[in-house]
Each structure stands twice: as C-alpha cells, then as structure tokens.
Amino acid sequence: MKIWNEAKECMSRDELSVLQGERLKKQVNYVYHNVEYYRKKMQKVGLEPGDIRGLEDLEKLPFTTKDDLRDTYPFGLFAAPQSEIVRIHASSGTTGKATVVGYTRRDIEIWSECVTRALTQCGVGKNDIVQVAYGYGLFTGGLGAHYGVENAGATVVPMSTGNTKKLITMMKDFNATAIMCTPSYLLHIAETLEESGDINNIKLHAAICGAEPWTEKMRQQIEEKLHVNCFDIYGLSEIMGPGVACDCIYHKGLHVQEDHFLPEIVSRDTLKAIPDGELGELVFTTLTKEGIPLIRYRTKDLTSIDRTPCECGRTTARIARFKGRSDDMLVLRGVNVFPSQIEAALLEMDGILPHYMIVVDRVNNLDTIEVQVEVEERFFSDEIKELEKLTKRIEGVIKTAIGLAVKVKLVEPKTLARAEGKSVHVVDNRVFD
Numbered sequence: 001m002k003i004w005n006e007a008k009e010c011m012s013r014d015e016l017s018v019l020q021g022e023r024l025k026k027q028v029n030y031v032y033h034n035v036e037y038y039r040k041k042m043q044k045v046g047l048e049p050g051d052i053r054g055l056e057d058l059e060k061l062p063f064t065t066k067d068d069l070r071d072t073y074p075f076g077l078f079a080a081p082q083s084e085i086v087r088i089h090a091s092s093g094t095t096g097k098a099t100v101v102g103y104t105r106r107d108i109e110i111w112s113e114c115v116t117r118a119l120t121q122c123g124v125g126k127n128d129i130v131q132v133a134y135g136y137g138l139f140t141g142g143l144g145a146h147y148g149v150e151n152a153g154a155t156v157v158p159m160s161t162g163n164t165k166k167l168i169t170m171m172k173d174f175n176a177t178a179i180m181c182t183p184s185y186l187l188h189i190a191e192t193l194e195e196s197g198d199i200n201n202i203k204l205h206a207a208i209c210g211a212e213p214w215t216e217k218m219r220q221q222i223e224e225k226l227h228v229n230c231f232d233i234y235g236l237s238e239i240m241g242p243g244v245a246c247d248c249i250y251h252k253g254l255h256v257q258e259d260h261f262l263p264e265i266v267s268r269d270t271l272k273a274i275p276d277g278e279l280g281e282l283v284f285t286t287l288t289k290e291g292i293p294l295i296r297y298r299t300k301d302l303t304s305i306d307r308t309p310c311e312c313g314r315t316t317a318r319i320a321r322f323k324g325r326s327d328d329m330l331v332l333r334g335v336n337v338f339p340s341q342i343e344a345a346l347l348e349m350d351g352i353l354p355h356y357m358i359v360v361d362r363v364n365n366l367d368t369i370e371v372q373v374e375v376e377e378r379f380f381s382d383e384i385k386e387l388e389k390l391t392k393r394i395e396g397v398i399k400t401a402i403g404l405a406v407k408v409k410l411v412e413p414k415t416l417a418r419a420e421g422k423s424v425h426v427v428d429n430r431v432f433d
C-alpha cells in the first residue's frame with residue numbers, strides 16, 4: 001500500500017531522533033525569542049535555549065497546559081506576528097473562554113500534509129470522492145480534513161454536519177468512496193441507510209473517524225454495517241487539529257507524525273517519563289509550528305506508546321486507543337464538557353442544593369447524559385406540575401451552559417452518595433476498551 005512521504009514516515013529511529021533533536025532545539029530557540037510568556041517560564045526555571053542540546057534535554061523544559069492558553073487569551077502564545085497568521089481556530093474551554101490557535105501559511109501546509117499522510121494510510125487517494133462531515137467553522141475538524149483531502153488530490157465534498165438526508169443522497173448520487181466524521185454520527189448514518197434499504201447502494205470503502213472517544217467494538221460495528229475499512233484519526237486543536245496521529249490498515253495503534261510532533265508518555269502521578277507500553281498521559285511538543293508552537297503540552301489523554309516497527313512499513317511510533325483522561329473533562333457527543341460548567345449553572349438557581357451527579361452512558365452508540373440534582377424538600381410537597389416545571393427549567397439552564405441536551409432527575413435531599421474527601425460528581429458508564 002502507498003506511503004505518502006516515505007522519506008519521513010519510514011526513516012530509521014536513529015535518523016528520526018537526530019531530526020527531532022535538531023527541530024526541538026530550533027523550536028525552543030524560536031519560542032524563547034518570540035513568546036514572552038515562554039521566555040519568562042524558562043527563565044523562572046533557569047533555562048536558556050542553549051541548555052537544550054537535543055532530545056536528552058527535553059525533560060528539563062516546563063510543561064504547557066490548557067491554563068497557559070487561557071491565561072494568555074487570545075493571542076499571548078502566538079509566536080508569529082499577526083501579518084503571518086492566515087487562519088484562526090478555537091475550541092470551547094471550562095469557563096466559556098475559548099482556546100484560540102493560529103496558523104501561518106506553512107502551518108496549514110504541514111497540517112494538510114499530515115492529514116494526507118493519514119488518508120494514504122487508510123487507502124484513500126486521488127481516485128476517491130470524500131465526504132467531510134465534521135463541522136466546518138472554528139472547530140478544526142471540517143477545514144482540517146478538507147485541506148488534507150484536497151492535498152491528496154482526492155475530491156472533497158464539504159458536507160459539514162446537520163443534514164443527514166442530503167449527505168445520504170449525495171453519497172449515493174456521487175458514488176462517494178470515503179467519509180470523515182465522528183464515529184457516532186457514522187453509526188447514525190449507517191442506521192438510516194439500513195432503514196431506507198440503501199445500505200447496499202453505496203460505494204464507501206473507507207471511513208476515517210475521530211473527535212470523540214469510541215471503542216474498538218464500535219469500529220468493528222461500523223465496518224460490518226457499512227462494509228468499509230474504518231480508521232481512527234486523532235488530533236487536538238492546540239497541537240494542530242485532526243491528523244496528529246492515525247490508524248493504519250493493521251489497526252495496531254495510531255501512527256504519530258513524529259517529524260512534526262514529539263510524543264512523550266508521562267506518569268500521571270510523577271509526570272516523569274514511563275517505559276513504552278505503560279499507560280500514562282500523552283504530552284506533545286510541536287517541532288515545526290510557527291503560529292502557536294507548544295512545548296510539552298499536556299493533552300490529559302491517557303494512552304501508551306509503541307515504537308517497534310509496524311507491518312505497514314512505517315517506523316513512526318504508534319499510540320494506543322485512548323483509555324480516558326487524567327482530568328475531569330468529559331467528551332460527550334464530540335463536545336468537551338467540564339462538570340464545573342454544570343455546577344456553576346446549578347448554583348445560579350434557587351432551591352438547588354449543592355449536590356448533583358452526572359451519569360453518562362452510551363445507548364445505541366449515542367451518549368446519554370442524566371444529571372441528578374438534589375432539591376429542597378419543599379418542592380416534593382408541591383404539585384407534580386411544579387416539579388416538572390423545575391425539571392424543565394434546570395434542563396434549559398444546563399443546555400445553555402454546555403450546549404447539549406441533558407435529562408434532569410430531581411431527587412430528595414441526602415439521596416446522592418457523599419464521597420470522602422474529593423467529591424465525585426461523575427459516573428461514566430461508557431466503555432472505551
């Protein structure tokens with residue numbers, strides 16, 4: 001099977017380490033001289049660019065977190081002047097303040113190349129017609145995938161989200177051969193195709209899915225229902241967007257585009273490097289970014305790494321399917337949700353006790369969210385109608401806060417379990433193995 005950039009994707013691990021070391025030195029020097037925030041951060045721990053001589057010095061560098069992006073909102077971590085920034089993307093954060101990222105023309109070119117490499121891994125090339133059904137807009141999914149498809153020379157159909165009927169009509173009429181979207185949406189599409197009896201009238205051979213946690217079982221379900229090869233693509237806007245890593249036909253982990261993004265797996269407790277194969281937090285250092293380079297960015301995603309060669313011929317490291325996150329962020333139907341957002345919304349309301357529980361489950365491949373809320377005794381002596389009214393009001397307030405519909409269940413005082421020490425507000429019954 002074709003490899004898009006053999007020179008970079010199949011180099012020996014030794015050659016790759018040398019390249020990564022060189023690029024790391026350059027990137028550190030670049031942020032030190034162009035981002036005041038980073039310069040101060042390095043000075044605080046007594047570091048100068050010259051102290052980083054290669055990969056062996058990586059651990060000396062301080063971590064970057066989402067808080068750093070929030071503290072410097074909107075453009076404080078940009079290393080390139082505004083005149084060089086050709087695009088902005090943003091994702092939602094805990095406090096409503098967005099995380100903003102900027103790209104130079106070269107950043108966009110590299111991003112496109114990374115997505116093209118991923119598509120090639122999935123057997124998609126210039127003869128394919130690819131429907132991109134990620135959201136287009138501030139979210140990196142739509143445009144990120146779009147540019148990669150064009151760069152591969154394939155035909156892109158920019159569907160975006162929201163109109164399944166039109167998507168299916170065009171899938172049939174255009175003889176679309178590949179689709180990129182969230183896995184839960186693709187299963188919804190598959191079910192709609194089954195119901196209409198059109199499941200055998202489509203020509204899809206590849207589905208490239210990501211942007212939300214999903215299971216190996218879901219991947220196989222998609223393959224069976226749609227008779228396609230289904231692949232897992234990973235990315236995060238802080239580092240680039242989709243295409244940071246992607247599955248290959250052997251499905252033994254996601255190949256990281258290591259000449260551009262340096263991965264580390266660190267212990268959740270000590271934040272020190274742990275051996276390959278062990279579960280820890282994924283950390284990325286960008287190696288070629290110009291717009292907003294990030295040093296040792298903590299993704300909070302939990303995974304393990306495998307640097308042994310893959311059967312597909314690529315030598316790049318592979319990260320395992322994600323096992324969850326090391327903070328309390330939930331990814332629900334592709335949307336990032338922090339329990340603190342729900343808590344803040346509840347606290348604004350009268351008669352609500354400070355006890356609540358978010359119960360997340362997955363029914364028919366869709367995330368369901370129930371928020372159990374303790375309310376004052378007096379509500380239960382009122383008419384049922386009043387209770388229903390309050391339920392609707394709370395559902396409305398939470399929907400405004402997180403942008404997702406939830407089911408609210410009111411419970412009497414002291415019903416919900418009280419945890420010792422750190423209170424537990426989330427029960428996640430979804431399985432991501």
Ligand SMILES: [Zn+2]
Pocket residue numbers: 248249250255310311312313314
């Ligand atoms: Zn492979």
